[in-house]
Amino acid sequence: MTPETRYARTTDGTHVAYQVHGEGPIDILVMRGWHTNLDNEWTDPVVAGIYQRLGAMGRVIRLDRRGVGLSDRIDPETLPTLEDRIDDIRAVMVAAGSERIALVGLGPGGAVCAAFAAMRPERARGLVLWAPSPAVAGPDPRWATSDEQFAAFLDRLRSRWGTTEEAQARASEGMPSRAGDPAFIEWLRRDMLLSGTAEEAVAQARLNRETVLRDLLPTIHVPTLVAWRSESGADAAARHVARTIPTSVTSDLPGEDFALIGGDWWAGLRVIEDFLATLTDAEPDADRVLATIMFTDLVGSTERAASLGDRAWRETLDRHHAAVRRALADHRGREIDTAGDGFFAAFDGPARAIRCAAAIHESVSDLGLELRIGIHAGECERVGAALRGLAVHIGARIGATAAPGEILASRTVRDLVAGSGIVFEDAGTHALKGVPEAWQLYRVASS
Numbered sequence: 282m283t284p285e286t287r288y289a290r291t292t293d294g295t296h297v298a299y300q301v302h303g304e305g306p307i308d309i310l311v312m313r314g315w316h317t318n319l320d321n322e323w324t325d326p327v328v329a330g331i332y333q334r335l336g337a338m339g340r341v342i343r344l345d346r347r348g349v350g351l352s353d354r355i356d357p358e359t360l361p362t363l364e365d366r367i368d369d370i371r372a373v374m375v376a377a378g379s380e381r382i383a384l385v386g387l388g389p390g391g392a393v394c395a396a397f398a399a400m401r402p403e404r405a406r407g408l409v410l411w412a413p414s415p416a417v418a419g420p421d422p423r424w425a426t427s428d429e430q431f432a433a434f435l436d437r438l439r440s441r442w443g444t445t446e447e448a449q450a451r452a453s454e455g456m457p458s459r460a461g462d463p464a465f466i467e468w469l470r471r472d473m474l475l476s477g478t479a480e481e482a483v484a485q486a487r488l489n490r491e492t493v494l495r496d497l498l499p500t501i502h503v504p505t506l507v508a509w510r511s512e513s514g515a516d517a518a519a520r521h522v523a524r525t526i527p528t529s530v531t532s533d534l535p536g537e538d539f540a541l542i543g544g545d546w547w548a549g550l551r552v553i554e555d556f557l558a559t560l561t562d563a564e565p566d567a568d569r570v571l572a573t574i575m576f577t578d579l580v581g582s583t584e585r586a587a588s589l590g591d592r593a594w595r596e597t598l599d600r601h602h603a604a605v606r607r608a609l610a611d612h613r614g615r616e617i618d619t620a621g622d623g624f625f626a627a628f629d630g631p632a633r634a635i636r637c638a639a640a641i642h643e644s645v646s647d648l649g650l651e652l653r654i655g656i657h658a659g660e661c662e663r664v665g666a667a668l669r670g671l672a673v674h675i676g677a678r679i680g681a682t683a684a685p686g687e688i689l690a691s692r693t694v695r696d697l698v699a700g701s702g703i704v705f706e707d708a709g710t711h712a713l714k715g716v717p718e719a720w721q722l723y724r725v726a727s728s
Contacts, residue, residue: 303336
């Protein structure tokens with residue numbers, strides 16, 4: 282019997298469809314690739330069999346990401362940010378009454394699962410990445426398609442989406458063991474059509490390609506399984522991911538099917554089940570977390586204070602502080618420290634940090650003030666309400682490097698907001714005082 286579809290509401294008002302089935306000692310969130318429909322999944326015997334087996338281990342939570350299947354649609358020209366997609370998971374967990382989850386990301390579905398494990402380690406019991414996509418591993422000529430190849434692929438989607446021809450091609454490319462099964466080809470064709478339109482499929486394909494997590498992977502500290510089939514074409518990227526996540530174990534299975542639902546799916550599922558069984562007593566490591574940090578600094582404050590006088594400067598500074606705090610509240614930022622005329626704040630995602638920085642610039646310009654702002658995303662140590670570590674030091678140095686009126690960001694920030702519509706300009710390579718190696722920085726041109 283197909284579970285009942287329910288809806289969770291995210292902080293920005295998006296409705297995300299989800300289903301829950303099974304029971305057991307752990308909650309397991311399963312995220313398939315880039316086209317899904319919760320109801321249609323149960324009509325393929327292999328997919329249904331996998332879900333039924335997992336439901337015997339624990340409570341299985343599945344969702345259609347925003348813009349896909351039964352969830353609210355998105356504007357194909359405005360892709361959701363990484364923190365938007367993480368908020369989809371958070372909202373579904375709240376609606377389903379789940380405190381901690383084991384995340385199972387299949388193919389491209391692994392990207393947001395990996396990001397959630399890095400940014401919300403206290404809510405993640407463990408992580409499974411089945412055949413992680415090249416975008417998870419990072420742009421690398423060994424496995425990345427060229428711009429020309431990707432453009433041709435998008436043209437193919439626009440002209441053939443939801444056709445038997447495209448379903449046959451996708452099966453031959455990713456699930457060759459099932460490419461000769463007419464019933465599966467029909468199921469796959471319907472799965473495409475029920476997940477969204479051709480242009481929405483193009484948007485999801487762009488989103489998958491532009492989600493680059495190369496600097497995020499080393500910050501994952503929850504127990505992680507990376508599994509794939511060695512002849513499927515996933516080998517190079519999967520091995521890179523496994524080497525980069527410090528807590529990972531690997532399973533390299535025989536076979537040429539990329540997707541779990543192809544080939545000897547029993548063997549792949551058993552590996553996942555065995556790993557999930559080890560997580561029932563796993564304690565969260567919440568002391569280390571991937572955070573986006575922002576440093577602001579008033580330009581020429583000493584000279585301005587001298588020209589205005591103590592009382593007028595104090596009033597101006599109070600208005601500046603109020604403007605910064607309003608922007609932090611509007612963009613879900615958290616004030617960590619305030620020193621004189623500068624702020625140190627943290628965010629749950631880099632796009633919100635950038636948009637907050639832009640809002641602060643706009644607000645303080647009305648006061649005749651200029652700021653320099655630096656933004657970085659990296660692994661921090663939680664010490665009470667404070668954050669410490671090299672990432673904090675790097676963020677401060679990036680802020681000190683910025684010119685008056687400038688928002689400077691690290692490469693990590695630029696990678697994590699790919700697809701968000703935020704525009705960067707190359708700001709060159711800089712030596713940051715006390716920080717190893719040179720750092721490539723980017724100027725925020727438009728948020």
